[in-house]
Amino acid sequence: MVTRSRLSEAGDGLDGNGRRVLLLSDLRNAKRGNDPRPPTREIVLHLTGNMERFMWSFNGTKFSDAAPILLKLGERVRFTLINDTMMDHPMHLHGVWSELENGQGDYRPYKHTILVKPAEKLSFLVSADERGRWAFHCHLLYHMELGMMREVRIS
Numbered sequence: 001m002v003t004r005s006r007l008s009e010a011g012d013g014l015d016g017n018g019r020r021v022l023l024l025s026d027l028r029n030a031k032r033g034n035d036p037r038p039p040t041r042e043i044v045l046h047l048t049g050n051m052e053r054f055m056w057s058f059n060g061t062k063f064s065d066a067a068p069i070l071l072k073l074g075e076r077v078r079f080t081l082i083n084d085t086m087m088d089h090p091m092h093l094h095g096v097w098s099e100l101e102n103g104q105g106d107y108r109p110y111k112h113t114i115l116v117k118p119a120e121k122l123s124f125l126v127s128a129d130e131r132g133r134w135a136f137h138c139h140l141l142y143h144m145e146l147g148m149m150r151e152v153r154i155s
């Protein structure tokens with residue numbers, strides 16, 4: 001019911017067990033990001049599903065019923081993901097980097113896939129610098145196949 005940042009948490013079963021675990025908040029780029037521009041808009045996506053019926057989606061709409069997410073070539077945008085489910089979802093955006101906003105300022109880590117924990121809200125920046133029709137999907141492929149996927153179209 002309540003979402004929060006969990007980038008400083010190791011995740012279920014890994015917190016407080018006496019071992020040091022690499023956290024998403026620990027990651028720091030060796031150099032500044034390539035694109036210093038702030039985002040001009042935010043795209044908010046809820047990660048949604050029904051575990052009993054085993055349906056998975058963004059914003060309650062599965063891939064086959066959803067319109068693509070449209071980005072203009074060269075645009076700088078923020079994606080905000082809010083995990084409304086009780087499962088982890090490793091989210092993979094093809095074609096462009098996902099710069100995780102993890103508190104490291106201009107030294108954001110550039111990632112392909114970002115794990116979103118249950119009840120977590122996080123954001124990442126994208127420079128839409130590669131034209132194309134790109135898949136954005138949960139990397140648990142059985143979630144993707146059941147609908148947790150969107151086309152991101154950069155044109």
Ligand SMILES: [Cu+2]
Nearest residue numbers: 089138140143
């Ligand atoms: Cu998933």
